[in-house]
Amino acid sequence: DVQLLESGGGFVQPGGSLRLSCAAAGFTFSSFAMTWVRQAPGKGLEWVASISGNGGETQYADSVKGRLTISRDNSKNTLHLQMNSLRAEDTAVYYCAKYGIVVGVGSDHFDYWGQGTLVTVSS
Amino acid sequence: EVVMTQSPVTLSVSPGERATLSCRASQPISSNLAWYQQKPGQAPRLLIYDASTRATGISARFSGRGSGTEFALTISSLQSEDFAIYYCQQYNYWPPYTFGQGTRLEIK
Numbered sequence: 001d002v003q004l005l006e007s008g009g010g011f012v013q014p015g016g017s018l019r020l021s022c023a024a025a026g027f028t029f030s031s032f033a034m035t036w037v038r039q040a041p042g043k044g045l046e047w048v049a050s051i052s053g054n055g056g057e058t059q060y061a062d063s064v065k066g067r068l069t070i071s072r073d074n075s076k077n078t079l080h081l082q083m084n085s086l087r088a089e090d091t092a093v094y095y096c097a098k099y100g101i102v103v104g105v106g107s108d109h110f111d112y113w114g115q116g117t118l119v120t121v122s123s
Numbered sequence: 124e125v126v127m128t129q130s131p132v133t134l135s136v137s138p139g140e141r142a143t144l145s146c147r148a149s150q151p152i153s154s155n156l157a158w159y160q161q162k163p164g165q166a167p168r169l170l171i172y173d174a175s176t177r178a179t180g181i182s183a184r185f186s187g188r189g190s191g192t193e194f195a196l197t198i199s200s201l202q203s204e205d206f207a208i209y210y211c212q213q214y215n216y217w218p219p220y221t222f223g224q225g226t227r228l229e230i231k
């Protein structure tokens with residue numbers, strides 16, 4: 001079974017940093033692009049960033065570009081999201097998800113999601 | 124950016140009846156559309172991709188249709204576990220991948 005387990009969320013002050021991780025199991029990690037999607041409290045889903053299977057291609061939402069960095073360690077089957085210069089509007093549950101088919105960042109759905117990790121940015 | 128608009132915002136249906144949820148794209152997206160179900164405190168779960176293909180393990184009570192700009196998710200014979208929030212997502216034009224605002228399906 002595919003398993004995705006996020007960690008690293010917590011409480012941070014505006015301007016601070018956090019590093020989220022997502023441990024993957026049950027599939028060939030390097031063969032699939034991965035993504036982060038967030039959900040602010042009581043709100044809908046917002047795509048944040050994606051990375052190709054080999055880590056060579058990344059894409060970001062405009063709202064996080066230059067502040068959040070997606071990366072992956074295929075030797076450890078782990079996805080990361082480095083979050084810098086955090087703002088109150090970054091407060092959300094962050095989900096990692098697996099692309100359904102493609103190894104590159106492309107036209108594809110997200111077939112498996114982790115349970116999420118909550119990031120709260122507040123003074 | 125492709126804007127996805129779901130209707131209605133809330134749909135009240137009795138158990139055993141059929142529910143139809145709609146999703147409209149601001150520009151044609153071929154069949155590059157997915158539907159997700161989310162229950163309180165849980166992660167989204169993929170139901171339908173490529174507009175009409177059921178994901179692994181998804182009941183045949185869930186069906187999707189549409190292409191271009193108009194899409195629909197139909198749930199036949201609603202069961203208690205189906206009451207949740209449903210999101211559509213386009214993956215034809217990216218970045219960004221965009222989601223609808225969600226439709227809350229509640230028990231009537």
